Amino acid sequence: MSRGFRCAALLSLALLTACGQEEQAVPDPVRPVLFTTAEKKWPEEAQFTGTVEPRYTTDLGFQVLGRMISRSVNVGDEVEEGQQIALLDPASLEFAVRVAEASLSAAKAQLANAEGSEKRLQALAKNGVSSKASLDTAEQSRKTAEANVDSAEADLHKAREQLGFTRLTATFDGIVTATDASVGQVVSAGQTVVSIARLDARDAVVDVPEALVTQLRGKSFEAFLQTVKGPGVKAEIREVAPQATSATRTQRVRMTLENPPENFRLGALVTLRSNDASDEVITLPMTSLLEEDGKTYVWRIDEASMTVEKVAVTVGRKSAGEFVAVNGVMPGQKIVTAGVHSLESGQKVYLGGEPEL
Template identity: 30%
Template sequence: MLHRALSLALPVVLLMLTACNQEPASPAVVRPALVVQPQPAEAVADTYPGEVRARLEPELAFRIGGKVSKRLVEEGQRVKLNQPLAELDPQDVRLQLEANRAQLAGAEANLALVRTERDRYQKLLDKQMISHSQYDNAENLYRAGIARLKQAKAEFDVAGNQADYAVLRAPQAGVIARRQVEVGQVVAAGQTVFTLAADGEREVAIAVPEQQYARFAVGQPVTVELWSHPGQRFEGRIRELSPAADPRSRTYAARVAFTSADVPATLGQSARVFIAHPGQAALSVPLSAVTAEAGQAYVWRVTGEHRVQRVTVQLGAYGTDSVPVLAGLTADDWVVAAGGHVLREGQQVRPVDRANRAVALTGKE
């Protein structure tokens, strides 16, 4: 009996000793969570990087082919109307001009000769000393001489123009945007050697992705921010939209014109174009606040009891640092701005702002 009583009491004693050695469970640690509220609609817009360009950018080329003997301007240099930009070797066109001048002189001498012959035959005909057929022959030679002289004059004028074409001049004032020629290079007629950014209106060139092309239209209002004036927006509109995509980048070129002429935009300056669309979401959240699982996006909303609640959201087109929320949130909600992948449903957090100050979530369920 004694042995049986000891065997029954031993487990109880061991259980009591184990319970005495265990420490009480520590309370769960409430971690801080950076929270933000969705931004208002006016802050939601698609952003496209761009470059300030001249509205008129003619490509300049020689009207004749030849070897470049002089390049008189550099890329980025300002030029005036009719200023010489480059010259071709004038030897060939000069020789052609001299040949045409000689032909012109020969045609003039020939005309003088056939005119004299015609006048002499006219006097002989009046005296009935020659037949009409002989006079007609002299008259025809005279008319042929006139035609030959006209042809020689036209060829001489063309040769003179060719000599002028050996000098490429600026068609208007502006800045040399690109240079594609060097001294000694042989160029063909019409081959681009300079691109001129003409003085006048300035625009912003952007590239529109294929999936967004249908959302744009000529005349659509936009705003532009210049990198030299951060935070300042200038009104503009889409002036031009290419109907065909670039074969390499698969993007569509677009030009944005400024509404005001007083915009301090300079050539080559970087810019950002903000384009809002009708029906766009009323709210947006930071990209870091969004988590996705199985193709479904969600955010963590913080309740009035400082507990996180998983909320499924419908998103619009992603921006550079934020994303529009089409459905799932209200303007009064508070969402966790970062670290959502380590949270769990119902977890208690300590909401703080970006300055690490406690946030009072008033009016939250």
């Protein structure tokens, strides 16, 4: 073998060896993945949407018939105990008071006359001038006059009371929630003019699916305003409707709010969540679920090595687009949410941006 040929062969071998080393040095591609961080939250059956409503609402109306000439409040106005709310035309009842006063004056005059006649006959009877029968008649007349005075006084008291009924006042501090009569309208006795709700006691009212009502028994809840972020208010079940509505198959549940702040206004939307920690579950997107040979898995990301690991999970309730991971996943772990059928155990991944080589 010539020296030139031997040198060419050695050079070729060296080049092949270098190429093989370069091929071995090329790392496997690092795959980008979409992921979610597992965390516990309340499922649908452990939280409900409701409204803040008054515990006590009173319908106020006049106790007498009449034409309403004034109403000083509207829906949303706050009122204080004793504040005038509405007024009836008092003309006819004022006339009744004057008639009753005149009747009382006449009855008192008759009584004075009867008492005078009785005293005169008593004096004559002592001298033997008047008969026993005349004295008895005078006494009876005086008693009748006294009864007439009592009756007239009662009529006057009633007439004045009726006149007082033309003024409608608030019986407690509260807020007007409804008005059912307008100025100029003739209202009958007992007809609702305004409705007033107490502000010192408020409830959260929710409509709960019939199948879930039994699960609420004995649990406490917290109410959170939907429009304003802030701490929750403790809520306890106070009343459950005895039967479900035929249209929605839900039962109305009233929960007492414990010392709600002012921003828990009547009509505000609230979310009520169970305080039972066992009600919290981990939910994951359905796209993260891998099913093989009748078993279910998810891909968990090991952040230390930036690799993926296939983990068996037990699937609980499924709903639109997500499922409950009963076990196999812990809060804080990162779970792959896309491309689960094309991953391999130990495969290098990155979570975003440029891959770490």
